[in-house]
Every structure is written in C-alpha cells, then in structure tokens.
Amino acid sequence: MSAGEPLLEARNLVKEFTTNTGGVLSGKKRAFRAVDDVSFAVGRARTVAVVGESGSGKSTTARMVARLMPADGGSVLLDGEDVTHGTGAALKHFRSQVQVVFQDPFSSLNPRHTVDRIITAPLDYQGMGVPGGKRQLVKGLMERVGLNPDHSGRYPSQFSGGQAQRIGIARALAVKPKLLICDEAVSALDVSVQAQVINLFKSLQAEDGYSIIFIAHDLAVVRQIAHDVVVMNRGAVVESGTRDEIFDNPTQPYTRSLLAAIPTINPEWEARRRVNEQRERAALT
Ligand SMILES: Nc1ncnc2c1ncn2[C@@H]1O[C@H](COP(=O)(O)OP(=O)(O)O)[C@@H](O)[C@H]1O
Numbered sequence: 001m002s003a004g005e006p007l008l009e010a011r012n013l014v015k016e017f018t019t020n021t022g023g024v025l026s027g028k029k030r031a032f033r034a035v036d037d038v039s040f041a042v043g044r045a046r047t048v049a050v051v052g053e054s055g056s057g058k059s060t061t062a063r064m065v066a067r068l069m070p071a072d073g074g075s076v077l078l079d080g081e082d083v084t085h086g087t088g089a090a091l092k093h094f095r096s097q098v099q100v101v102f103q104d105p106f107s108s109l110n111p112r113h114t115v116d117r118i119i120t121a122p123l124d125y126q127g128m129g130v131p132g133g134k135r136q137l138v139k140g141l142m143e144r145v146g147l148n149p150d151h152s153g154r155y156p157s158q159f160s161g162g163q164a165q166r167i168g169i170a171r172a173l174a175v176k177p178k179l180l181i182c183d184e185a186v187s188a189l190d191v192s193v194q195a196q197v198i199n200l201f202k203s204l205q206a207e208d209g210y211s212i213i214f215i216a217h218d219l220a221v222v223r224q225i226a227h228d229v230v231v232m233n234r235g236a237v238v239e240s241g242t243r244d245e246i247f248d249n250p251t252q253p254y255t256r257s258l259l260a261a262i263p264t265i266n267p268e269w270e271a272r273r274r275v276n277e278q279r280e281r282a283a284l285t
C-alpha cells in the first residue's frame with residue numbers, strides 16, 4: 001500500500017432493480033439500472049461529494065460501497081483489497097473501517113436506547129475491548145462531537161436534530177473507522193445547524209484524517225465540504241474532478257445545468273427541516 005493509493009475505489013458498480021410496468025396488477029416487470037458502471041476513488045483524508053438530482057443513484061451507490069446492499073456488478077477496493085464479497089470476519093473488519101452516518105438522525109437512532117448504549121453498539125458488534133472503559137470512551141466521543149457528556153444517559157428524543165446527528169457521528173467514530181459515508185447527513189437539518197455539523201466533519205477530518213463520502217443534493221453544502229466531486233445523472237457518472245474544477249470549470253452540459261439551477265424547494269427535505277427546527281427551539285428552552 002502506498003501513500004498515493006486511494007483509500008477506497010469503486011470500480012464499475014452496477015445495481016439493477018425491477019419495476020412493475022403498466023401498474024402493479026399487470027404483472028409486467030422491467031429491469032432498470034439504478035447504478036450503471038459507476039467508478040470513483042476516495043483519497044486519504046479527503047472528502048468526495050457525490051451529487052446529482054433525486055433518483056440519480058447516489059444512495060444506491062453508497063449502499064453498495066458500504067456493503068449494505070450487494071452489487072450486481074463491479075467491485076469495491078479498500079486499501080487495495082477487494083472487499084466486494086467478503087463475509088464473516090472479513091465483512092466484520094470492513095465494518096470497523098467503514099461507518100455510515102444516515103440522513104435522518106431520529107430514525108437511525110433506537111429511541112428506546114440511551115446515548116451511551118447507542119454509541120457503544122458498534123463496539124459490541126465488533127467485540128472490541130476498550131482499554132480505558134466504555135464510560136470514558138463515550139464521554140470522550142461526546143465531547144469530540146460537541147455534546148455534553150453528562151447527557152449520556154438520555155434518550156434520542158431529548159435531543160435536537162443537530163444534537164441527534166452528533167450522536168450518530170459519535171457512534172460512527174467509536175470503532176475508529178477510516179471512511180465515513182454520509183448520505184444526506186445534513187440535509188434534514190436547519191441551515192445554521194447544517195453549517196455547524198459541516199464544521200464538525202471538517203475538524204474531525206483535520207484531526208484524525210478520516211476519508212469521507214459525502215452525498216448531497218445541495219450544492220451549496222457540497223461547496224463547503226468537498227475536496228473532490230462526482231456528478232451523477234440517471235445512474236451514471238457524468239463528470240468528476242476537484243471541487244474547483246467542477247464548480248469553476250464544469251465541462252459537461254449536465255453539470256453546468258445542475259450548477260445553474262435555481263435552488264428548488266424540495267418539499268420532502270423542507271418538511272423534515274421544519275420538524276428539526278421545532279426540536280432545535282424546544283432543546284434551547
Ligand atoms: N430498493 C429499491 N427497489 C427498487 N428501486 C429502487 C430501490 N432503491 C432505489 N430505487 C430506484 O433507484 C433509483 C435511484 O435511487 P437512489 O439511489 O435512492 O437515488 P438518489 O439517492 O440519488 O436520490 C431511483 O429511480 C429509485 O426509485
């Protein structure tokens with residue numbers, strides 16, 4: 001393994017889904033490629049943003065890379081090793097290296113578990129020992145992500161949206177991964193809270209050298225965090241390059257139109273943001 005070698009490579013990933021055509025009752029099915037020959041690399045301590053309109057295949061790509069969904073073609077390499085089909089101990093090791101931060105903090109945290117139990121769940125799965133003890137580890141992680149460590153016995157519902165997302169980040173960091181996959185991890189958050197969570201990702205990366213795959217439909221957010229950008233459309237990579245190449249000198253018409261698009265109000269995200277805004281206010285009072 002050389003320092004110049006990327007941490008992760010996605011090579012020619014393919015995912016096919018079948019859809020019902022002519023209505024569910026017609027029984028006619030058609031296969032379509034939600035992800036069609038997608039390749040990109042993630043460098044060490046770099047953030048690669050995957051952007052594209054809704055339905056372009058971003059989440060499906062992320063799920064295959066994270067081994068949450070099997071790929072129908074192509075491969076994933078971590079540290080130069082093919083991790084596409086590993087099972088048992090190999091898959092477990094992969095899960096200690098690659099952690100996911102999900103889009104909706106509240107649906108990805110078990111509401112019946114306290115924060116300390118949530119944060120240590122991946123360690124329990126890994127059977128990892130904690131030299132200084134779990135209590136100390138949870139405290140340290142909560143401090144690192146900007147939460148009050150005295151609140152480790154609380155339940156997710158007692159936190160705001162931004163705080164809940166910090167719990168999800170602390171959980172992802174517990175096993176000391178090399179790569180974080182963030183699928184719309186700030187999209188449901190209120191804009192000022194988005195900026196705080198983005199700054200948290202940046203400082204964690206500066207301190208510990210995490211690589212990050214950051215999936216987002218919001219280009220303003222991507223501009224703040226990405227080193228590299230992969231543009232997807234209809235399951236395929238349209239163009240990829242450094243952030244400045246993509247934002248300042250896009251070569252493809254699709255990328256240009258994506259950049260030129262007036263930010264549209266996405267009703268789904270707006271609704272989630274409103275809910276989190278209310279929680280944010282409730283947490284402050
Ligand atoms: N489990 C699934 N079964 C069938 N179709 C799916 C499934 N997951 C996603 N799709 C379809 O695949 C396409 C890409 O979806 P997705 O990866 O979620 O896009 P994005 O994250 O870019 O919005 C969409 O047309 C979506 O409807």
Ligand SMILES: [Mg+2]
Nearest residue numbers: 058059060184
């Ligand atoms: Mg998605």
